[in-house]
Every structure is written in C-alpha cells, then in structure tokens.
C-alpha cells in the first residue's frame with residue numbers, strides 16, 4: 274500500500290486526503306491545530322471546512338509534520354500559497370528522499386512572483402521533475418461529496434505524473450496527465466483573480482453575458498501571459514484552464530467568487546476578509562503577484578489589473594467596469 278501525506282487540513286487538503294484514501298492509499302493528514310487533528314480522529318469529520326461530510330475512518334490526522342511525512346511516497350501540500358515558503362523551510366529536512374511532492378495550491382508568491390512548484394523546488398532543494406501539480410475544476414466540497422470530477426496531474430516527468438494519476442484516481446475523481454506544469458499552475462492561479470472579477474460583477478447584479486465576457490477575456494489574458502512564460506496554449510482550453518475558470522466563476526461554493534461578490538455589493542476589503550472566517554481567497558493576494566509577473570514580461574492583463582486596483586488602490590466596482598468597458602477597441606485575438 275502506498276503511504277501518502279497531506280499537509281494542510283483545510284477544505285482542499287481534507288478533501289484530497291479523502292480521495293487518496295478512497296483510491297486505496299494509507300493516508301496521514303497534517304493539521305496546523307492539534308485540536309483539529311484530535312477531532313478528525315475522534316469524529317471523522319472536519320465540520321468547519323467540509324460541513325456534513327463523513328471522512329473515512331482509515332484517515333489518520335496528526336499535528337506532527339514529522340510523523341505525517343514519515344515513509345511517505347507522496348507528500349501533497351494544501352496550505353495558503355503565501356505561507357508555503359515559511360512552512361516548507363521547517364518541513365524540508367524531514368521529507369523522504371524519493372517522495373513525489375504534489376502542490377495542490379493555486380497561487381503566485383508575492384515578491385518572488387514564483388509559482389508554487391517553483392517555491393517547492395527552491396525551498397525543498399529537489400529537482401523540478403520530482404514535483405507534480407494537481408489542478409482543475411475541483412471545488413473541495415463537491416469532491417468530498419463524491420460528485421464526478423476530472424482534474425490534471427501535471428509533472429515535467431511524465432512517468433511520475435502517471436504514478437500520481439494512478440494514486441489519486443477513483444470512480445468519482447478522474448485525473449488526466451500533462452507535462453505543461455507552467456500552464457496548469459498559471460491557469461489555477463489566475464482563475465482565482467478572474468473569479469473575483471466575476472464575483473464583483475455578480476455583486477453589482479449584472480447577468481450572464483457579463484460573466485461570460487469576463488470568463489472569456491480572463492482566459493485570453495491568462496493564455497497571453499502563459500504563452501510568454503513558456504506554457505502550451507492548448508493547456509488553457511483544458512481542465513486546468515477553461516475547466517477551472519468555468520467552475521470557480523460560476524459556483525457559489527468558490528471563496529474567491531463570494532469574496533468578489535461582497536466587494537461588488539460595496540463591502541470593504543476588510544469586511545469581505547472577515548466574512549471568509551479565516552478561509553483562503555487566494556486571488557486577493559495573487560492578483561498582485563500575477564500583475565507583477567505580467568508587468569515584468571510586458572503582458573497586458575486588464576482584468577487582473579482592475580481587480581488589483583479594486584482590492585488595493587481604492588477603485589470602486591463601478592469604476593472598474595467602466596474602465597474595462599472603455600478600453601481602446603481591438604481585434605479579439
């Protein structure tokens with residue numbers, strides 16, 4: 274039986290740990306709070322993050338990261354992107370030498386503008402082909418409820434991607450492989466920002482045309498930036514691109530879309546932040562990282578820039594929409 278560790282017992286870490294158990298692995302879940310680990314072991318539930326979901330009795334939770342990763346063949350990480358560097362610096366020395374490291378995170382690091390797999394390579398000191406990324410239309414609660422879902426396992430080493438694919442495939446969770454790590458990761462990170470924009474439009478009570486326009490033009494700016502960074506443009510038409518955008522931008526389960534909706538209704542950043550009850554809306558941080566990355570490569574990302582301006586520069590949602598609609602006319606491509 275394969276030993277797997279999942280570091281991070283929030284929504285996605287817990288749901289992915291459940292997937293790994295359902296796929297037949299021996300899984301340990303690391304929780305930041307001791308009290309949560311104890312509760313998961315006693316009650317087989319993680320009610321704050323996955324309400325109403327019964328977790329498999331075989332899933333073991335611990336507050337000790339060393340115990341969590343001991344003898345693991347696969348170590349998956351699901352913590353807020355901006356905390357990865359500091360946490361991994363503590364965990365790195367105890368990671369088993371040959372384990373595949375899997376990023377479940379969707380963000381861009383502030384300051385360095387690095388993708389999560391790049392941070393893992395740097396901080397854990399491992400070759401890039403030992404790091405895989407899982408990304409796609411994967412709203413945690415739906416997966417925990419076993420709604421049929423597809424996803425992508427991206428790794429520069431195709432053989433390793435296939436191994437991870439086998440380890441996490443279940444009757445309700447269908448992973449495809451891809452060697453385009455840049456495209457898959459960027460798709461996941463930027464869609465959180467686009468979901469914020471969709472939420473803002475939703476909060477302003479605009480309809481489906483507005484939403485579809487933001488999704489489609491959001492995809493265009495993601496692909497433009499991705500191509501410049503070396504991604505395969507085809508990836509953006511796939512699950513980690515269009516698939517994730519459609520799911521996140523349309524779902525009331527998305528924290529990013531809900532966060533945007535509050536901004537669109539006129540709430541402040543602090544008010545919207547408070548309403549997340551500590552759960553992460555990655556796009557709020559990543560919009561700055563994505564914008565920095567795009568500016569560094571001289572790529573136009575108008576929706577990302579507008580979201581960043583609403584979050585951090587006092588632009589109102591009404592001004593944001595006006596700004597986007599009054600840009601110079603151009604060809605679609």
Ligand SMILES: NC(=O)C1=CN([C@@H]2O[C@H](COP(=O)(O)OP(=O)(O)OC[C@H]3O[C@@H](n4cnc5c(N)ncnc54)[C@H](O)[C@@H]3O)[C@@H](O)[C@H]2O)C=CC1
Pocket residue numbers: 281282283284285286287304305306322351352353354356360377378379380411412413414551552553555
């Ligand atoms: N929730 C979802 O549906 C999905 C989330 N993701 C991505 O997975 C990553 C994790 O997201 P979620 O599990 O949803 O977030 P969450 O907010 O539900 O859980 C985050 C977890 O990280 C822990 N945490 C918070 N601050 C920390 C710190 N400073 N150090 C260590 N741990 C800390 C929290 O205690 C919690 O267990 C994000 O990058 C997100 O974009 C990806 C796919 C689906």
Ligand SMILES: O=C(CO)COP(=O)(O)O
Pocket residue numbers: 379409410411412413465468517520521526527528529530553554555
């Ligand atoms: O990444 C996700 C779905 O694929 C989850 O999105 P939120 O973080 O906005 O909830």
